[in-house]
Amino acid sequence: MTYTAPNLPQLGLTLFSLTLEMREPDYSLEGMVKKAAELDLGPGIEMVGFQSLRGWPHLDEPTVKHVRSLIEDNGFIATAMSCNLDLARDRDRWMDEPEGIEYLEAQIATAKRLGFPIAKSAIISTESFVRRLAEVCERHQMKFGVELHSPDSVDSPGIMELREIFEKIDSPWLGWVPDFSSSMHSIPPSLLQAHRESGMPAELTEFASEVWNSDTTMPEKFAAFAQEAPKLGASPADMGKLHMILTMHGRMDPRRWAEIMDRTVHVHAKFYGLDEQGNEPSIDHGAIIDVLLEAGYNGSISSEWEGHAYTDAVSGWDMVRGQQDLMAGLINDRASAQKG
Amino acid sequence: MGPLDKDVVRPDGLTAVDGKLRLQIRSHWYRSLPLSSLAVLDIAIDGEPVSSEQLGIGYADRSYAFSELPAQTDAWWYITDPVTIEIPRDGEPGEEHRVQVGLGLSIPYIIVGPPDARTPLLASSVTDKTLICNQESGAKR
Numbered sequence: 008m009t010y011t012a013p014n015l016p017q018l019g020l021t022l023f024s025l026t027l028e029m030r031e032p033d034y035s036l037e038g039m040v041k042k043a044a045e046l047d048l049g050p051g052i053e054m055v056g057f058q059s060l061r062g063w064p065h066l067d068e069p070t071v072k073h074v075r076s077l078i079e080d081n082g083f084i085a086t087a088m089s090c091n092l093d094l095a096r097d098r099d100r101w102m103d104e105p106e107g108i109e110y111l112e113a114q115i116a117t118a119k120r121l122g123f124p125i126a127k128s129a130i131i132s133t134e135s136f137v138r139r140l141a142e143v144c145e146r147h148q149m150k151f152g153v154e155l156h157s158p159d160s161v162d163s164p165g166i167m168e169l170r171e172i173f174e175k176i177d178s179p180w181l182g183w184v185p186d187f188s189s190s191m192h193s194i195p196p197s198l199l200q201a202h203r204e205s206g207m208p209a210e211l212t213e214f215a216s217e218v219w220n221s222d223t224t225m226p227e228k229f230a231a232f233a234q235e236a237p238k239l240g241a242s243p244a245d246m247g248k249l250h251m252i253l254t255m256h257g258r259m260d261p262r263r264w265a266e267i268m269d270r271t272v273h274v275h276a277k278f279y280g281l282d283e284q285g286n287e288p289s290i291d292h293g294a295i296i297d298v299l300l301e302a303g304y305n306g307s308i309s310s311e312w313e314g315h316a317y318t319d320a321v322s323g324w325d326m327v328r329g330q331q332d333l334m335a336g337l338i339n340d341r342a343s344a345q346k347g
Numbered sequence: 348m349g350p351l352d353k354d355v356v357r358p359d360g361l362t363a364v365d366g367k368l369r370l371q372i373r374s375h376w377y378r379s380l381p382l383s384s385l386a387v388l389d390i391a392i393d394g395e396p397v398s399s400e401q402l403g404i405g406y407a408d409r410s411y412a413f414s415e416l417p418a419q420t421d422a423w424w425y426i427t428d429p430v431t432i433e434i435p436r437d438g439e440p441g442e443e444h445r446v447q448v449g450l451g452l453s454i455p456y457i458i459v460g461p462p463d464a465r466t467p468l469l470a471s472s473v474t475d476k477t478l479i480c481n482q483e484s485g486a487k488r
Contacts, residue, residue, distance in 0.1 A: 094458060098453055316350075
């Protein structure tokens with residue numbers, strides 16, 4: 008396992024990083040967890056319930072016991088269970104707040120049975136929903152994190168509303184899961200390459216990059232893109248593909264994570280690639296690690312390789328291994344420097 | 348345009364059963380979704396579109412008409428499972444057919460659009476492959 012000192016952030020992976028590997032003919036959850044242990048990709052392990060567990064969240068007791076031993080026997084520590092609030096599961100009649108709470112509570116309860124101390128998902132950002140969620144979490148003695156993910160930043164209107172609700176309710180059970188995707192300094196080279204390979208005209212990709220790099224808010228970027236891209240000949244299908252550049256990659260200054268660190272329960276180290284030196288070409292890991300250490304964060308960080316959305320040219324296993332080496336190096340160097 | 352698009356129709360996904368075509372499709376989304384998420388299923392065989400209403404959709408020993416899918420909110424399409432599509436077009440083992448599939452998944456937890464027009468994200472995937480039709484037994488898993 009890739010251990011750090013107990014007072015420092017603890018590394019681990021989310022099995023979501025291995026999304027493509029789950030489609031291989033010999034895939035099994037058992038084989039995947041065992042291989043993750045062999046590659047020392049823990050100690051933390053996170054999974055997406057709806058991805059890794061058939062029948063989620065309605066698991067019988069033998070299945071729960073099996074998954075718990077799979078985690079423990081391979082030397083992992085369960086960190087966070089990624090849940091989903093499928094509001095529009097019925098496309099004609101979306102869930103109301105009580106139904107949404109009931110839907111999440113079933114997942115929180117199963118996450119607890121599996122030994123996970125934290126569940127995470129998007130939520131309905133109203134005070135009434137958050138109050139009910141806090142009650143559920145207290146009843147189950149489970150922490151719950153809301154992911155702060157691109158294209159949002161710490162001061163997006165919806166996030167600001169939720170920050171205020173969190174302050175008002177002040178529940179120790181609720182908090183944030185910052186995701187590195189909100190704090191990127193450039194568009195992943197792997198995404199630009201995927202666009203080129205898919206035949207996307209270069210001027211459209213360049214225009215989308217220009218909009219992304221402009222010093223404007225995300226809503227302004229979306230508006231500028233929607234207005235100008237069709238004039239350059241973008242079809243609706245092109246627009247959809249290029250939107251990924253704006254929706255999946257935020258451009259917030261990583262130092263702004265400091266504003267929510269006091270309520271951070273878990274961290275997602277989203278990443279899209281590693282260069283020949285082992286650095287992430289679009290996300291400044293050193294700057295983010297600095298913020299986490301300055302805040303005294305000693306919770307879990309899940310390596311979350313999402314480059315599989317663009318490319319199958321590299322292995323998710325290698326990517327996670329590489330990012331954990333990068334982060335362990337950064338964390339240990341900074342910790343030694345502080346001592347010195 | 349992601350790698351999972353390539354997995355929607357696998358090379359061995361087309362079969363002939365009693366003289367008709369049967370196609371296995373897989374989800375291009377990373378997590379299980381309810382069958383109610385299968386919102387768009389545009390299939391063309393040899394360039395000829397087949398109306399969604401003519402398709403039989405099979406999953407976990409049950410069969411549905413396309414119009415019955417929106418109500419299947421508790422039938423979960425697990426990530427490693429294929430959905431089987433019965434297509435009322437003639438086919439025999441060994442034949443070559445061009446198979447085009449436009450798959451649209453309504454993602455129930457990603458709601459997009461302006462405040463007055465919020466809608467679930469429609470994640471689309473397009474496949475255009477020419478496949479050799481298998482014997483029925485070849486498609487069983």
